[in-house]
Amino acid sequence: MSQTVRVRFAPSPTGALHIGGVRTALYNYLFARQHGGKMLLRIEDTDSNRFVPGAEEYIIESLQWLGIEIDEGIGAWNKTSGRLTKELCGQYGENGPYRQSERREIYHRYIKQLLDSGNAYYAFDTPQELEQARQQTPNFQYDARTRTTMQNSLTLPAEEVQARLERGEQYVVRFKVGPNEDIHVHDLIRGEVIINSNILDDKVLYKSADDLPTYHLANIVDDHLMAITHVIRGEEWLPSAPLHVLLYRAFGWQDTQPAFAHLPLLLKPDGNGKLSKRDGDRLGFPVFPLEFHNEKDGTVSSGYRESGYLPEAVINFLALLGWHNTGDQEIYSIAELIEQFSLDRVSKAGARFDYEKGKWFNHQYLQRLSNQQLATLFMPTLAAHNHASEDIDKVAQVVGLVKDRINFPQELWEQASFFFEAPATYDEKSLKKRWKEDSPKHLSELIELLQSVPCERWTERGETKEDGTQGWYLDEVVMPWINSHDYGVGNVMNAFRICLVGAARGPHIWAITDILGKEETLNRVRKALTEIKS
RNA sequence: GGUGCUAUCGUCUAGUGGCCUAGGACAACGGCCUCUCACGCCGUAAACCCCGGUUCGAGUCCGGGUAGCACUACCA
Numbered sequence: 001m002s003q004t005v006r007v008r009f010a011p012s013p014t015g016a017l018h019i020g021g022v023r024t025a026l027y028n029y030l031f032a033r034q035h036g037g038k039m040l041l042r043i044e045d046t047d048s049n050r051f052v053p054g055a056e057e058y059i060i061e062s063l064q065w066l067g068i069e070i071d072e073g074i075g076a077w078n079k080t081s082g083r084l085t086k087e088l089c090g091q092y093g094e095n096g097p098y099r100q101s102e103r104r105e106i107y108h109r110y111i112k113q114l115l116d117s118g119n120a121y122y123a124f125d126t127p128q129e130l131e132q133a134r135q136q137t138p139n140f141q142y143d144a145r146t147r148t149t150m151q152n153s154l155t156l157p158a159e160e161v162q163a164r165l166e167r168g169e170q171y172v173v174r175f176k177v178g179p180n181e182d183i184h185v186h187d188l189i190r191g192e193v194i195i196n197s198n199i200l201d202d203k204v205l206y207k208s209a210d211d212l213p214t215y216h217l218a219n220i221v222d223d224h225l226m227a228i229t230h231v232i233r234g235e236e237w238l239p240s241a242p243l244h245v246l247l248y249r250a251f252g253w254q255d256t257q258p259a260f261a262h263l264p265l266l267l268k269p270d271g272n273g274k275l276s277k278r279d280g281d282r283l284g285f286p287v288f289p290l291e292f293h294n295e296k297d298g299t300v301s302s303g304y305r306e307s308g309y310l311p312e313a314v315i316n317f318l319a320l321l322g323w324h325n326t327g328d329q330e331i332y333s334i335a336e337l338i339e340q341f342s343l344d345r346v347s348k349a350g351a352r353f354d355y356e357k358g359k360w361f362n363h364q365y366l367q368r369l370s371n372q373q374l375a376t377l378f379m380p381t382l383a384a385h386n387h388a389s390e391d392i393d394k395v396a397q398v399v400g401l402v403k404d405r406i407n408f409p410q411e412l413w414e415q416a417s418f419f420f421e422a423p424a425t426y427d428e429k430s431l432k433k434r435w436k437e438d439s440p441k442h443l444s445e446l447i448e449l450l451q452s453v454p455c456e457r458w459t460e461r462g463e464t465k466e467d468g469t470q471g472w473y474l475d476e477v478v479m480p481w482i483n484s485h486d487y488g489v490g491n492v493m494n495a496f497r498i499c500l501v502g503a504a505r506g507p508h509i510w511a512i513t514d515i516l517g518k519e520e521t522l523n524r525v526r527k528a529l530t531e532i533k534s
Numbered sequence: 535g536g537u538g539c540u541a542u543c544g545u546c547u548a549g550u551g552g553c554c555u556a557g558g559a560c561a562a563c564g565g566c567c568u569c570u571c572a573c574g575c576c577g578u579a580a581a582c583c584c585c586g587g588u589u590c591g592a593g594u595c596c597g598g599g600u601a602g603c604a605c606u607a608c609c610a
Contacts, residue, residue, distance in 0.1 A: 207608045
């Protein structure tokens with residue numbers, strides 16, 4: 001096959017882009033890049049009632065944040081040249097417009113073609129009449145069996161149809177599905193799927209009310225006109241794939257019909273059903289890439305970006321939710337994913353969304369950042385705690401000491417706040433366990449001992465140990481003192497730690513005193529001595 | 535209800551007829567390290583949905599159950 005691969009991501013601007021949609025976009029992107037093909041973004045806004053302002057911008061910003069490039073269509077951009085369109089939601093490419101609401105004339109043409117060839121017909125049944133039919137007949141379906149009893153151009157005299165159209169009566173155009181035919185759909189992930197046409201209904205392809213086609217028609221026409229070679233979409237579309245096959249045939253496009261791949265769905269972490277926005281609210285994790293302010297209903301939804309996720313971590317996490325290579329590799333760069341991704345290694349079964357694993361991925365990627373990079377990500381949190389003017393080099397040094405214990409940059413504050421502020425309170429549990437009767441005595445002596453250390457030696461490093469690590473000079477002063485008085489290393493050091501940190505936790509004590517400095521260290525011990533009652 | 539898809543540890547998954555006494559990762563638990571809490575390292579527990587069939591041999595192939603999911607709109 002010498003044909004260039006062309007795939008599309010075709011979301012509806014009905015709200016924030018769901019994380020499942022992000023994965024669909026990602027798989028499309030990986031597939032396109034791997035085959036040297038093109039990735040298109042098309043906006044499927046054929047339902048004027050569900051349009052949400054800002055949704056398009058949101059989709060584009062999300063893809064940019066994640067690094068999923070768009071070669072053609074709405075919001076085209078790439079990592080090297082940046083934005084390919086003038087505005088955020090601009091269009092780029094030869095096959096536009098890429099917003100379905102701007103393609104009305106095109107759809108008119110193809111609706112007419114279907115009408116003329118007898119593959120579609122006008123239907124005048126009102127919503128009320130349809131509702132009535134559904135009430136009267138159990139499992140009512142508008143199809144070969146029932147359409148003879150309805151108000152349409154197949155049952156009405158031609159003159160009346162003409163008259164109704166001329167009167168401007170509202171109508172829809174329905175696809176005429178032939179009875180009892182086994183339709184074969186080849187799916188790249190699932191193999192051959194066979195569905196009998198009897199279970200398909202005469203789908204509405206066009207509604208005169210808003211002069212717009214429905215998804216099915218617009219989708220097939222656009223995929224054809226935009227020369228899409230592979231349709232990679234969610235499994236929820238599998239049941240309508242036979243309809244799409246029939247549509248390609250009705251247009252005479254069966255030879256260029258794209259290949260289909262239906263992706264498994266993302267399921268709730270607990271319970272039954274697919275992952276929804278409510279699950280995120282209920283269980284406390286984002287289901288959207290970016291925070292979203294819905295102008296239509298006034299709601300705000302949390303996003304991965306604002307929660308402190310690195311885009312690479314989200315990509316890696318999502319890639320492995322439904323796809324896995326042979327072998328045990330878990331960490332994949334985007335380049336590795338492009339190289340190794342394949343549709344035939346996509347799982348068939350739905351994947352339960354495991355937020356804990358997402359956190360682990362973020363932890364992994366955070367550790368790979370330099371202290372400086374991570375410090376930069378931490379600065380906003382510091383600013384929120386009134387430490388906006390901290391020196392970045394100091395912050396980086398602090399970050400280096402505690403970063404291995406965090407999953408998100410924001411957590412740096414709870415791990416390292418004592419580097420910036422003296423403890424205001426002392427942790428009950430730590431005091432109970434580590435603050436001994438003679439702690440005040442030990443600490444008073446320790447103050448004197450530390451005071452005797454010249455300032456210039458305070459942060460000095462000590463001897464190199466057997467394992468190659470370097471000790472601290474303070475260690476060489478304090479340890480012999482503890483041992484000679486037989487005070488117990490744990491006793492003294494833990495009490496000391498509580499004075500500095502406010503609890504029995506944190507990095508190595510000399511790493512802390514190193515950053516606090518002599519004066520602050522001694523002040524904190526003095527302060528603790530007056531505030532902690534034995 | 536109908537139709538379709540799916541089925542390996544709690545979760546994501548490896549496994550394509552003998553290499554499976556079923557591997558890895560997350561989570562859980564235990565130990566080591568250690569002045570503390572973490573990290574890290576080491577280890578433990580944990581699964582082939584059920585029933586038949588094919589085969590010398592089945593997690594792997596076939597059939598039937600069961601269960602889960604999706605679809606069943608003038609939404610996408």
